[in-house]
């Protein structure tokens with residue numbers, strides 16, 4: 001599958017660097033957002049985000065791997081406090097994916113429920129102090 | 145291995161001291177501990193100072209104020225476990241035979257950050273994506289409620305209990321009792337938590353004098369022995385994790401009980417890390433005070449309130465006594481020593497013989513918690 005990495009977490013470019021590899025968020029064939037994680041070629045350990053070294057075997061040959069776009073909501077919270085930059089209230093949660101990884105993410109606020117099916121999307125989650133939107137990946141509830 | 149005793153404890157009341165420096169928070173606690181031990185200050189051979197956000201050379205800044213200088217000083221950062229880690233370093237130094245008498249300090253000034261949620265390490269990717277400590281604990285709470293039917297009213301009762309204990313503690317930051325209704329009606333922080341289910345922001349300091357058990361009688365007739373001194377770190381996991389089981393504390397508790405040759409049935413009083421209401425409930429289970437899933441009912445039985453069979457957080461805990469993070473572990477030890485000496489006044493746990501302290505924290509991605517330090521004391 002062709003992966004278009006023009007949709008990156010650093011966009012817009014003047015926003016504060018986010019501590020994920022530049023291609024952690026990409027666009028698939030149909031324009032859909034994709035999360036790109038890593039897989040260790042030595043031991044098969046998967047990770048998100050992709051780090052330069054394997055937490056299981058210390059191997060450094062980590063290849064990119066497209067993550068499932070859907071998962072199950074393990075838990076969440078609607079948060080009313082925290083650093084100024086986040087739009088308030090904001091929802092945070094852990095989404096369990098079929099590749100056995102758990103991803104921490106902002107969530108779209110509607111209809112959150114533990115165990116519900118979630119799908120990857122992209123949204124503005126905050127603003128830098130100069131007003132620059134912070135665009136990031138989010139998960140939203142979908143029909144199972 | 146040499147035994148280690150606590151012969152002196154001191155702390156300042158936790159609160160907001162915006163006009164004071166870290167050094168001026170710390171020295172009164174040290175001076176109080178020295179007076180409590182009745183020790184000649186120059187007998188102190190080394191100092192271990194825990195602070196998470198206090199900056200460089202916190203121990204030297206404090207000890208400089210009172211001229212206790214020229215001795216080895218180690219400053220220790222381990223998030224909420226900073227001063228319990230410092231305590232463990234002191235214990236190990238005496239056990240090794242290197243020193244006979246050491247000083248342990250815990251100190252923090254959080255008001256310098258101006259309030260709001262604790263500033264976390266921005267290089268952590270979950271933090272960069274919005275994680276704040278109340279949200280992390282809130283997700284644990286919501287999952288626990290989902291799996292075990294714990295109610296918001298039961299969660300609120302943790303605050304009610306600890307605020308009622310804190311009302312009896314002159315060193316507590318929050319000294320007024322609250323009702324369940326008030327807890328639930330306070331403003332939302334990170335659902336299901338309202339403001340009164342979150343520990344307050346504040347400043348504080350606590351200090352402990354340790355010595356080899358063989359010389360403790362020189363200083364105090366009723367020296368308290370340290371039966372276990374445990375430190376562990378979280379295990380990195382990139383996939384699924386059961387957030388209703390605080391793995392790091394379960395492991396640490398097992399290690400501490402084994403070291404002490406004691407079990408949960410032996411513990412009379414415990415100071416555990418109730419940064420948010422759900423935490424105290426998870427730790428009842430981690431320490432084996434009740435079975436997994438039963439913590440809400442165990443709380444409601446009154447077992448952990450003053451007068452109960454295993455009193456948890458008689459000081460008011462982090463929720464009422466306050467949580468100047470680097471000072472917390474040392475202050476927990478101060479409370480347990482006072483309880484075991486019978487000096488805890490209106491909040492005294494009658495006949496307490498064995499007590500434990502538990503400080504854990506460090507919100508970083510991939511870990512349950514970064515650090516956990518547990519101590520078991522007996523008289």
Ligand SMILES: [Zn+2]
Nearest residue numbers: 040043054057
């Ligand atoms: Zn590997």
